[in-house]
Structures are given as structure tokens and as C-alpha cells.
Amino acid sequence: MGEVIVITSGKGGVGKTTTTANLGTGLALSGKKVVLIDADIGLRNLDLVMGLENRIVYDLVNVVEGVCRIKQALIKDKRYEGLYLLPAAQTRDKNAVTPNQMVKLCDDLREEFDYILVDCPAGIEQGFKNAIAGADRAIVVTTPEVSAVRDADRVIGILEANEIKKPMLLINRVRPEMVKKGDMMSIDDIIDILAIDLIGVVPDDENIIISTNRGEPAVAEGKSLAGQAYRNITRRLMGEEVPLINLSDHDGFLTKMKKLLGFKSA
Amino acid sequence: MLELFSKLTRKRTSKDVAKERLKLVLIHDRANVSPQFLEMVKGEIIKVIQNYMEIDEEALDIQLTKTTSEEGEGQVPALIANIPIKNVKNVGK
Numbered sequence: 001m002g003e004v005i006v007i008t009s010g011k012g013g014v015g016k017t018t019t020t021a022n023l024g025t026g027l028a029l030s031g032k033k034v035v036l037i038d039a040d041i042g043l044r045n046l047d048l049v050m051g052l053e054n055r056i057v058y059d060l061v062n063v064v065e066g067v068c069r070i071k072q073a074l075i076k077d078k079r080y081e082g083l084y085l086l087p088a089a090q091t092r093d094k095n096a097v098t099p100n101q102m103v104k105l106c107d108d109l110r111e112e113f114d115y116i117l118v119d120c121p122a123g124i125e126q127g128f129k130n131a132i133a134g135a136d137r138a139i140v141v142t143t144p145e146v147s148a149v150r151d152a153d154r155v156i157g158i159l160e161a162n163e164i165k166k167p168m169l170l171i172n173r174v175r176p177e178m179v180k181k182g183d184m185m186s187i188d189d190i191i192d193i194l195a196i197d198l199i200g201v202v203p204d205d206e207n208i209i210i211s212t213n214r215g216e217p218a219v220a221e222g223k224s225l226a227g228q229a230y231r232n233i234t235r236r237l238m239g240e241e242v243p244l245i246n247l248s249d250h251d252g253f254l255t256k257m258k259k260l261l262g263f264k265s266a
Numbered sequence: 267m268l269e270l271f272s273k274l275t276r277k278r279t280s281k282d283v284a285k286e287r288l289k290l291v292l293i294h295d296r297a298n299v300s301p302q303f304l305e306m307v308k309g310e311i312i313k314v315i316q317n318y319m320e321i322d323e324e325a326l327d328i329q330l331t332k333t334t335s336e337e338g339e340g341q342v343p344a345l346i347a348n349i350p351i352k353n354v355k356n357v358g359k
Contacts, residue, residue: 146284153292182279189285193292195334 002033002110005117005237006135008159010151012122014143015172018208020119021049022219022227023139026234028083029220032114035074035084037105039131040121041096044088051215052077052085061089064101070108080220084113094126099133106134115237124158132159138167139199144174144185153194168199170233175204176247187244200233202226203247297330304328311347320353 007020017040024036037060038046047053058073063086070086077083089096109116120131132138138159142152152169159167171190178184187201207224211217218227219234225245232242297304308328315321327348 146288149288150291150295154295157296179281182281185281185284189281193285193288 002113002116004106004135005137005139006120006132007117007139008120008155009141010124010155011148014141014148016141017045017049017119019141019170020046020117022217022230023234024083024117025080025217026219026230027115028080030234033082034115035086035109035113037086037118038088039118041088041092041094041127044090046119047087049212050085056087059087059089061092061096064097064105097130099130102130102133132162135164138164139170140167141170141172143172144190149190149193156196167196169194169196170199172202173204174201199236200229201244202229319351319355322350322352325350
């Protein structure tokens with residue numbers, strides 16, 4: 001029986017879709033059978049981030065309305081064995097799907113897949129409620145900014161009220177040099193405020209923008225630090241214990257030179 | 267050296283400000299109750315306590331917040347009241 005994991009955040013633009021794409025691809029690379037559901041009806045983007053935008057025939061709304069079978073709507077990612085996408089409808093609104101329909105869909109997909117990742121829309125209205133309806137677990141994505149952390153807190157409260165116990169926190173776009181200067185909240189600061197378990201930390205990395213431009217998730221590419229972070233999170237999702245990467249080891253050129261020359265880094 | 271200097275002259279960094287502001291705003295977000303509700307609770311508490319002691323009504327502060335439960339697992343809601351006592355009455359002594 002597969003597991004349904006919703007990726008959510010409250011605030012928009014913190015990296016839900018990028019996270020869904022990378023974790024899904026990471027799980028598939030680890031030999032799991034994975035389906036990604038884009039639950040952001042009307043603002044579909046997971047297809048674009050995955051580089052599958054040209055292959056959409058049917059969508060999520062078509063499936064729940066019985067226009068087509070699930071199999072017909074699933075897009076098989078030819079690059080990664082075992083990875084599938086169920087795209088969102090672009091010309092409908094959030095009310096086109098009900099929570100009950102979402103539960104049924106997730107239950108059907110459980111039979112066939114190891115992991116079902118649901119990319120949640122921003123906000124806490126109907127679209128959000130639909131997206132979390134069928135979920136067993138939740139990953140809450142935030143960034144080290146006051147607005148994102150506040151919204152994450154709100155979402156955590158709603159998830160817990162909806163019987164999705166123990167949501168896991170993913171802190172995205174961390175900039176170690178700013179944390180060091182005291183100009184960005186650290187991982188400990190954020191955990192202290194939100195009081196939930198951490199699944200991982202992803203550094204701010206321009207490789208994410210580059211890989212999104214190309215429609216190729218960074219997790220599949222060896223050298224990017226964000227890709228490495230996502231590979232670690234993937235392993236933690238599967239139950240492995242993986243230590244956090246030491247972000248401050250990946251200093252800028254100047255700091256590296258200073259260290260080489262024996263200066264204590266500030 | 268620089269490090270030592272910055273520690274000695276340590277002023278509040280922007281992340282300290284962020285953390286403090288967030289903590290305050292979250293207390294209110296988490297409470298999720300109307301001000302009227304809190305006023306009602308406040309009124310009743312004052313009534314009961316006034317039977318036994320004289321309190322500073324002006325300085326009375328009452329908040330609904332969350333705290334870690336003593337059994338360890340997760341957060342539980344808590345009502346925190348700060349009630350300055352002026353004088354204890356002689357009733358029931």
C-alpha cells in the first residue's frame with residue numbers, strides 16, 4: 001500500500017512545486033514507483049517544472065469527473081523509471097474537485113504506487129482542503145522569512161486539526177553566510193518557533209533556477225548542493241537516518257581562501 | 267579578532283528582531299479566539315478573584331496560548347493570566 005504525502009506551505013512562492021518535483025524524482029531514482037499529483041487547479045505548474053508540459057492530454061478534473069480513466073491521464077516520465085504525473089486542470093477552479101473525490105483518487109493510486117506526492121496550492125481555502133484530504137503525512141515547506149514562518153505555523157495548526165499528525169518541516173532557501181551574520185533566522189530558530197520535526201534543509205542555490213529553466217529536477221544532477229539536499233531528504237522520507245549537510249562547509253571563494261590562509265572565518 | 271569585537275559590541279541582529287516579532291504575532295494567531303470571548307473570560311475571573319483579594323484590574327493581562335504538554339507529546343493550549351494582587355482580603359482565613 002502506497003503512502004500519500006502532501007507538500008504544503010500556506011505562503012506562495014516558497015518552493016512547494018520545486019520540492020514536489022525533486023522529491024518525486026529522487027524517490028523514483030531510488031527505485032520507488034511514484035505519482036505526483038498537481039492539486040493547484042487553475043494555476044498548474046508542476047508539469048512545467050518537471051519538463052512534461054507538452055505531454056498533457058487529460059487532467060485531474062477529467063479523472064474525478066469520469067471523463068477518462070486514471071491510467072489515461074497519468075503522464076509517464078520517460079527519463080526516470082517509475083515516475084508519473086497527474087497534471088492539474090488549467091481552465092477550471094478549485095471547486096471542480098471535492099475532498100471526497102480526492103480521498104477516493106488517492107486510495108485508488110495507493111494500490112499501484114509506493115508514494116503519492118500531492119503538490120498543494122498556496123492558501124488555506126478550498127484548494128488546500130482538497131489537497132490534504134487524502135494525505136497520510138505532510139511536508140510543510142518554509143523559508144527563513146517571517147511571513148513564510150507565520151503561514152507555516154497556521155498550516156501546521158490546520159493539518160493537526162485535520163488528523164494529519166506530525167507534519168514534517170522543510171526549510172528552503174537557507175543562506176548560511178546570512179545566518180552566520182545574524183541576518184537570517186537559523187534552522188534552530190525556526191524549529192524553536194514552529195516546534196515540529198525537521199525533514200531537511202535546502203540551501204539557496206542558483207542551480208535550482210537553472211534546472212527549473214530546463215525542466216530537469218536538480219535532484220538528478222550530481223553537483224548542485226540543493227540537489228544533494230533533496231537526495232538526503234528523499235532518503236529520510238524512506239525512513240533512513242541521514243545527517244544534515246553542513247552548509248557552512250560550502251563557503252564562498254573568499255571564505256575558503258581565508259580559511260586556507262589560516263584566518264578564522266567570521 | 268573581528269569575531270571577538272562583534273561579540274563584545276553585540277547588538278540585536280535583524281534575526282533576533284524577526285524572531286521576537288514572530289513569537290509575539292504567533293501567540294495571537296494561535297489563540298484563534300475573538301477579543302469578546304477573552305473579555306468575557308476576563309470579567310468572570312475578576313469577579314471570582316475579587317471575592318478573595320483586591321486586584322489591579324488595569325494591569326490584568328490574560329492570553330490564550332500554547333505550551334508543550336508535560337507528558338512531552340506535542341503542544342497543548344494554555345490560558346495564561348497575569349493578575350497583580352493589591353491586597354488579600356480577610357475572608358475565609
